[in-house]
Amino acid sequence: MAITVTMADYRTAEKSWWCPGCGDFGVLSALQKTLVDLQRLPHEVAIIAGIGCSGKIGNYINCYNIHTTHGRTLPVATGIKLANRDLTVIAAGGDGDGYAIGMGHFMHALRRNVDMTYLVMDNHVYGLTKGQVSPTSDAGFITSSTPQGNLEKPVRPLELALASGVGFVAQGFSGWVPQLIEILKAAIEYRGFALVNVISPCVTYNKVNTYDYYREALTKVEDIPGYDEKDRLGALKTVMEREGLVTGILYREEGPALEDLLPGFREEPIVSQDLRFRQEDLKALLEEHR
Amino acid sequence: MLNEFAWMVGGQQGEGIESSGDILATVLARQGYHVYGYRVFSSRIKGGHTSYRVRASTRPVRTPNEDIHLLVAFDQETIDIEGPQVVPGGVIAADSHFKPQLPPGLSANLLDIPLTELAKESGNPLARNVVAMGATAYVLSLRLEPFHDLIRDRWGRKGEEVVAQNIQALESGYRFAEENLKGLRFEVEAGDGRSRPALLGNYLMSIGAMAAGCRVMAAYPITPASDIMEYLVRKLPQYGGVVLQMEDEIAAITTCIGAGFAGARAMTATAGPGFSLMQEALGLAATAEIPLVIVDVQRAGPSTGMPTKVEQSDLMQMIYGTHGESPRIVLAPSTMEDAFYIMFDAFNLADEYQCPVIVASDLMLGVSLQTVEDEALDLSQVEWRRGHVAGEEELAAVKAGNFERYSVTASGISPRSLPGVPKGQYLATGVEHAPTGKVTENPQNRVAQMDKRARKLSSLKGGGTRYYGAEDPELLLLSFGSTFGAVEEAREALEALGKKVGHLVLRRLWPLPADELQPYLDKAEKVLVVELNSTGQLRHLVQMHMGYQEKLHSALKYNGLPFYPREIQLRAEEVMG
Numbered sequence: 001m002a003i004t005v006t007m008a009d010y011r012t013a014e015k016s017w018w019c020p021g022c023g024d025f026g027v028l029s030a031l032q033k034t035l036v037d038l039q040r041l042p043h044e045v046a047i048i049a050g051i052g053c054s055g056k057i058g059n060y061i062n063c064y065n066i067h068t069t070h071g072r073t074l075p076v077a078t079g080i081k082l083a084n085r086d087l088t089v090i091a092a093g094g095d096g097d098g099y100a101i102g103m104g105h106f107m108h109a110l111r112r113n114v115d116m117t118y119l120v121m122d123n124h125v126y127g128l129t130k131g132q133v134s135p136t137s138d139a140g141f142i143t144s145s146t147p148q149g150n151l152e153k154p155v156r157p158l159e160l161a162l163a164s165g166v167g168f169v170a171q172g173f174s175g176w177v178p179q180l181i182e183i184l185k186a187a188i189e190y191r192g193f194a195l196v197n198v199i200s201p202c203v204t205y206n207k208v209n210t211y212d213y214y215r216e217a218l219t220k221v222e223d224i225p226g227y228d229e230k231d232r233l234g235a236l237k238t239v240m241e242r243e244g245l246v247t248g249i250l251y252r253e254e255g256p257a258l259e260d261l262l263p264g265f266r267e268e269p270i271v272s273q274d275l276r277f278r279q280e281d282l283k284a285l286l287e288e289h290r
Numbered sequence: 291m292l293n294e295f296a297w298m299v300g301g302q303q304g305e306g307i308e309s310s311g312d313i314l315a316t317v318l319a320r321q322g323y324h325v326y327g328y329r330v331f332s333s334r335i336k337g338g339h340t341s342y343r344v345r346a347s348t349r350p351v352r353t354p355n356e357d358i359h360l361l362v363a364f365d366q367e368t369i370d371i372e373g374p375q376v377v378p379g380g381v382i383a384a385d386s387h388f389k390p391q392l393p394p395g396l397s398a399n400l401l402d403i404p405l406t407e408l409a410k411e412s413g414n415p416l417a418r419n420v421v422a423m424g425a426t427a428y429v430l431s432l433r434l435e436p437f438h439d440l441i442r443d444r445w446g447r448k449g450e451e452v453v454a455q456n457i458q459a460l461e462s463g464y465r466f467a468e469e470n471l472k473g474l475r476f477e478v479e480a481g482d483g484r485s486r487p488a489l490l491g492n493y494l495m496s497i498g499a500m501a502a503g504c505r506v507m508a509a510y511p512i513t514p515a516s517d518i519m520e521y522l523v524r525k526l527p528q529y530g531g532v533v534l535q536m537e538d539e540i541a542a543i544t545t546c547i548g549a550g551f552a553g554a555r556a557m558t559a560t561a562g563p564g565f566s567l568m569q570e571a572l573g574l575a576a577t578a579e580i581p582l583v584i585v586d587v588q589r590a591g592p593s594t595g596m597p598t599k600v601e602q603s604d605l606m607q608m609i610y611g612t613h614g615e616s617p618r619i620v621l622a623p624s625t626m627e628d629a630f631y632i633m634f635d636a637f638n639l640a641d642e643y644q645c646p647v648i649v650a651s652d653l654m655l656g657v658s659l660q661t662v663e664d665e666a667l668d669l670s671q672v673e674w675r676r677g678h679v680a681g682e683e684e685l686a687a688v689k690a691g692n693f694e695r696y697s698v699t700a701s702g703i704s705p706r707s708l709p710g711v712p713k714g715q716y717l718a719t720g721v722e723h724a725p726t727g728k729v730t731e732n733p734q735n736r737v738a739q740m741d742k743r744a745r746k747l748s749s750l751k752g753g754g755t756r757y758y759g760a761e762d763p764e765l766l767l768l769s770f771g772s773t774f775g776a777v778e779e780a781r782e783a784l785e786a787l788g789k790k791v792g793h794l795v796l797r798r799l800w801p802l803p804a805d806e807l808q809p810y811l812d813k814a815e816k817v818l819v820v821e822l823n824s825t826g827q828l829r830h831l832v833q834m835h836m837g838y839q840e841k842l843h844s845a846l847k848y849n850g851l852p853f854y855p856r857e858i859q860l861r862a863e864e865v866m867g
């Protein structure tokens with residue numbers, strides 16, 4: 001008998017801490033709907049959330065959740081996926097979490113290519129710590145830590161990802177939930193590391209990068225004539241020319257994930273294997289040192 | 291007739307010092323000697339003085355000592371630096387190539403031997419160390435056949451010619467020594483003929499981890515812990531496991547936290563600098579109650595310190611590291627066998643108590659080569675205990691989203707569900723949480739959860755110490771880790787002088803096994819705490835938790851070298867008065 005998964009299965013009783021109007025609501029409902037559309041069972045999904053307003057997302061989805069230290073979602077997700085490759089593994093966090101304190105892990109996760117989805121809720125600001133500049137903040141952006149305006153250039157996650165050689169790069173907008181659902185479905189079904197940067201406005205601390213601003217500024221790739229998601233250079237050019245203001249699946253290329261390359265890595269998840277050891281195996285190992 | 295002897299080779303790093311030491315250690319181990327091999331190296335790849343010391347005995351040896359019977363010198367620096375350790379009547383076999391000189395005051399016999407020339411004559415100019423093996427065999431009255439066997443094992447793949455060259459090199463060294471030393475050699479008692487494996491502590495610990503069920507290993511290279519990753523990356527895949535070299539130690543420990551959360555046995559291995567980077571994540575594992583094993587192969591700190599020198603100075607960081615107050619278990623292996631078995635305890639306790647377990651190893655235990663008794667490593671003596679994991683049956687009655695992963699129990703230990711198992715969903719978090727994992731700052735809940743986590747460890751009893759020596763000692767020696775062998779030899783030496791001395795080894799540093807320590811501390815007139823650090827961290831720990839201030843004395847060493855038995859003996863005599 002097929003079990004049907006509904007939205008109710010993915011809801012929790014938890015009351016949201018987010019400000020009314022926060023972009024993260026759109027991300028949450030898109031993710032829940034995606035998991036329902038894919039008919040994934042809640043106990044077979046692991047969400048690894050970072051620290052930030054965005055990192056609360058795991059509190060509101062009924063599945064196996066782990067809330068990590070700030071910036072460390074990707075290595076935690078790596079460990080979970082290696083231990084149990086049958087799980088659907090989704091890491092989620094903010095722009096500060098992923099592109100500041102977690103930047104080192106981000107770059108390496110891109111090239112390591114473990115099968116998981118990385119969902120970044122990018123609001124160009126630090127929400128939870130009350131409005132400091134973030135690595136994706138626009139130049140000139142005035143915050144409590146940049147009273148004269150941001151002097152540093154914003155980090156460009158899509159370009160970094162495209163340049164890294166990763167096989168799935170997408171951007172969504174929490175104001176456009178239907179498109180975001182399609183992106184997330186493709187990302188979760190993609191075998192390998194999938195980056196989904198989601199523009200998720202902070203209505204409290206970012207009065208510049210607002211919903212209205214993005215509705216004007218963003219272009220969907222499906223509206224760009226001749227856009228080819230298999231063309232890495234083309235994707236890079238489009239993203240650069242448009243200052244990152246594009247949504248959709250920017251690049252997708254099938255290929256083996258790390259799990260497909262690891263020597264001896266079994267189909268059966270590590271957690272299901274018998275971990276006991278035999279005396280003759282021990283003996284053979286010691287024999288090499290005689 | 292000697293029943294034990296020590297040999298050393300010295301030269302520039304990158305000149306095959308390590309392989310010379312390995313060859314001799316292996317040959318001796320095959321002939322039934324107990325062997326302790328210790329390489330002194332620096333953080334350079336080429337150049338810089340380096341040495342390899344092999345101590346062999348017909349009885350177990352667990353520590354290096356200061357005497358050398360035969361010193362093989364590939365350069366003058368070796369004679370200048372290591373020469374003074376050669377015993378009266380001992381031999382320095384030095385390559386004629388550098389025109390060796392004995393500095394005034396050395397009573398050793400110089401064997402000026404053309405190692406380089408003889409190697410060239412053998413047809414293999416690189417076989418200088420094999421020529422030295424021949425001379426070694428003569429000076430220590432060792433049979434040549436076992437060397438032949440080893441040459442065949444090592445170089446057989448390369449063809450008969452290479453084997454023949456090496457055998458010629460070996461025999462030419464032997465003959466040269468025979469002709470020139472004319473009977474000036476040591477008569478050495480034969481080994482018992484039982485071949486024993488000889489390997490690094492890091493390797494045996496890796497084998498222990500693998501046997502204990504470790505299937506995910508993530509690490510970042512660091513001396514002296516890298517061997518563990520390098521060993522496991524070759525072996526673990528055969529048992530279904532995986533090893534990843536991560537981008538840093540934060541990634542290493544958090545990968546293990548992920549794997550532990552998912553239900554695998556996961557471990558990382560590092561040294562002080564890497565362990566410092568792991569501190570924040572250590573608190574996450576403790577608070578989210580995720581099993582995890584961390585091996586800290588301690589080296590001399592602080593900061594980069596002396597990466598290739600030993601120290602036991604991370605004790606406080608292991609016990610108290612990370613912000614806030616969080617439970618963890620710290621175990622310390624002191625012998626090879628225990629380096630193997632302690633990994634079972636580490637993984638079992640991590641699962642049962644759902645917390646990080648830190649294994650406090652150190653450079654001497656990690657990178658020294660020691661023989662072990664095959665039958666001492668016996669899997670019928672071990673268990674694989676996974677703690678309270680709630681299966682489908684137990685979870686069947688749970689209402690969706692209401693599994694009490696952090697239920698407040700009398701033992702403090704709560705049932706754990708694993709991803710993939712229906713109805714076990716919960717939030718694991720380092721944020722303070724209710725029994726369901728839901729985040730809350732409710733004051734009563736906070737106290738209940740803090741107390742619950744702390745309470746877990748109160749049931750951990752027994753197995754924290756090992757005792758050796760007199761029933762009612764005048765002096766109690768207290769140690770942990772790699773100083774074991776040196777302390778034991780000091781104790782035996784004192785005993786031979788008619789002193790009543792005991793030796794208590796701490797196998798668990800945290801929670802401090804106070805109940806086990808107390809009777810010994812009560813009985814002893816004086817306690818000498820032996821540790822390789824400058825502040826007496828273990829002494830302070832005991833004092834802080836148990837008192838005994840007036841009884842406690844320290845034997846400290848922090849110059850990067852291991853304790854030698856004689857040093858401990860002298861300090862003990864001083865304390866006894």
Ligand SMILES: Cc1ncc(C[n+]2csc(CCOP(=O)(O)OP(=O)(O)O)c2C)c(N)n1
Pocket residue numbers: 051052053054055070093094095096097098121123125126127128129134
């Ligand atoms: C090690 C560490 N440093 C600093 C913090 C404080 N902190 C919490 S969230 C955060 C930034 C959050 O920004 P972002 O990741 O963009 O998430 P948002 O709140 O905007 O969703 C910081 C600096 C922390 N929790 N841990």
Ligand code: SF4
Pocket residue numbers: 017018019021022023024053054123127128201202203204205
């Ligand atoms: S502060 Fe900003 S990011 Fe945080 S909940 Fe409010 S709107 Fe969302």
Ligand SMILES: [Mg+2]
Pocket residue numbers: 052094095096121122123124125126127134
């Ligand atoms: Mg942000």
